[in-house]
Amino acid sequence: MSLTAALLIVFIIIVCLQLVFYTSFLVAFVSNKPRPNKKNNIALSVIICAKNEAKNLSENLPHILNQNYPSFEVVLVNDSSTDDSLKIMKSFEALHGNVKVVDVQPNEAFWGNKKYALTLGIKASVNDFLVFTDADCKPITNNWLLSLSSHFSNEKSIVLGYGGYTKKKKSLLNQLIRFETVLTALQYFSYALLGQPYMGVGRNLAYRKELFFNNSGFSQHMGLMSGDDDLFINSVATGANTTVCMDPSSFALSKPKTTFKAWILQKRRHIATAKYYKPIHRFLLGLFYLTQLLFWLMIPISTVILDKQALVLLLIALRFCLQLVAFGYAAKTFDERKLIFLAPLLEVFLVILQFVIFIVNLISKPRHWK
Template sequence: MTAFRNTIVELTLIEICLLGVLVFCFVVQLYFTLFVHQKLASVSIEEPLPNGIRPLSVVICARNEAENLKTFLPAIMDQNYPDFEVIVVNDRSWDGTRIVLEEFAEKYEKLKVVTVADGGKFIAGKKFAVTMGIKAAKNDWLVFTDADCYPASPNWLLGMQQPPEDHKEILLGYSPYTRKRGLLNALIRFETFFTAVNYLSFALKGMPYMGVGRNMAYKKSLFFRNKGFAAHMHIPSGDDDLFVNAHATARNTAIRIHPDTQVWSLPKTSFAAYLRQKKRHFGAGKMYKGKHRFILTAQALIQFLFYMMLIAACFFKTLWYPAAGVFGLSILIRCFVYPKLLRRLNYPGLAWWFPVLDILLFIFLIFNGILSIFVKKAQWK
């Protein structure tokens, strides 16, 4: 009995508070893992429809994308779909994009080129170009991608076509980044993976809040019925996620993650370019609906507090073992969910690096959030 009493450790009020906050963050973290993200890990993957039911229009905005168009546009033009057109908006390019598009237009009857002339009044960036492309589309169903993207298969459009249910007006697709050597590329792909897991999982739960313009679709009638980008035309970014955030509902939105319906994209190759890209996304997020901002802020705050409490626990010898136990249990449980999702979303090579990349991503997001407070300027290209 005496020996047992000697092993009892009395915690101070500060230590109890630190451990309590750590456990609370762990519980909330598990909620997102097991009751939100697990839905994407367990949902059955819907096969693309075997035939094209209705005509559709692909919209691509390009600014100084001559080389990417040469490389990737043929894969879009040669899609296995019976009735579609491809609209490429040349947004004030000066690198030979016009010449490349003229050559493609002679080869492909389905290609329609829209040119945005240079001028001071076009201050809205990509949103103006997207609007011009939508206006030029002859079909109601619009599929969007970027000039530096290429579909994973010739059946991409079969998967991204309008669902048979007419009330489905928005399709959220998935666009992974190609693999390159280096830590930056691993970080970019891991961050893209978690972003996709989040928006696709919440869409499955009936609360869609964003999509990515590299691979998404919606009705032209939905766009004009809601006056396009008028509500956020003053924001340089957000032609994709802000539109979805404003108009997607549990009833009118579906997701597509089948490997054939994915669109691969070229990642940034420098840390500075990647930071500029993330600053644009950070600015658009401020315009999300209140409930979406609350949930996303809560996610980030819980992750921040979780790691801060772990660091703080290192300064209290009495908390070493319980803190290590909570951290180990967190990693163990999440390793049953996220590696499976990494393989499902075409990043199998990152599964083994999940714990390390999780910490590195946390550090990067904190750094990017602080930087975004002081750097306000953002452009679409």
């Protein structure tokens, strides 16, 4: 077999695998039929862990406290802040009877570990149904809690929500962050819908307290800096106990990073935790990224060197078309339509950056969550 023939076969396999992935994502999203929110009338505990977030707390807590929901408390966890975060928390506690402040003092054994602070917040909560978000995050409607809680049932004890980022005009970084967020959501929602949930995002996540304590909380990965959301869900979620909430009224928005340096540090933490996922999830996520990377690397080779140019161009066109349809469906669902036709360009940037981050993480690892 000639080298060009072997390369052609490899390229065909890569494209076919990409087509399988995007077809699966599309089928999962299309098959998920929206349902009206039902009132569960269950008491909720909203837990927000903050470290030096005074400004964000002042801006976003009113959106939490003004929720159209009959019974909920807000547990504010101050994780050894050095700014006015604790002062802001206590001012809200003084004005609202359903606000509780947990002040976490520095602990040498758990310094810089968000999971320790979150565990104390969970222990302080009084309700069995927990909702998690971040201090720099706010729900886009007053029915956020109603929408999330309506997905709990006797069988479903985990609800995965969508946490997006605010838009900024004429910013490549902002578009890249939002593209990566939608692409990640396309994957973790799809896997959950297909019975293989592997992660959630702490900006918008809900689960039962008994699930947390029955699985020893974060003890399996307490020594890792990140993973309070994705690693915990990866370890306890199953197709039977997990559901998704993609109702627009349940969405929450965060402020994105404003510099590449800050965003790359954030992505370094996220990528570093992926190696602790279950083997099946590591394999599927790794295969998806590897075929992405190889697809882009082989495009110039396949179009210039390989024979059967018509077949090569057809495969490239099929892959791009299916990607745009699947990503477009997710982008429409999450109100990110303007990203659809930028997807190929943004994907190139993201694939390159992820590769660089992977290499950098092999050399050194970030140590603290903030």
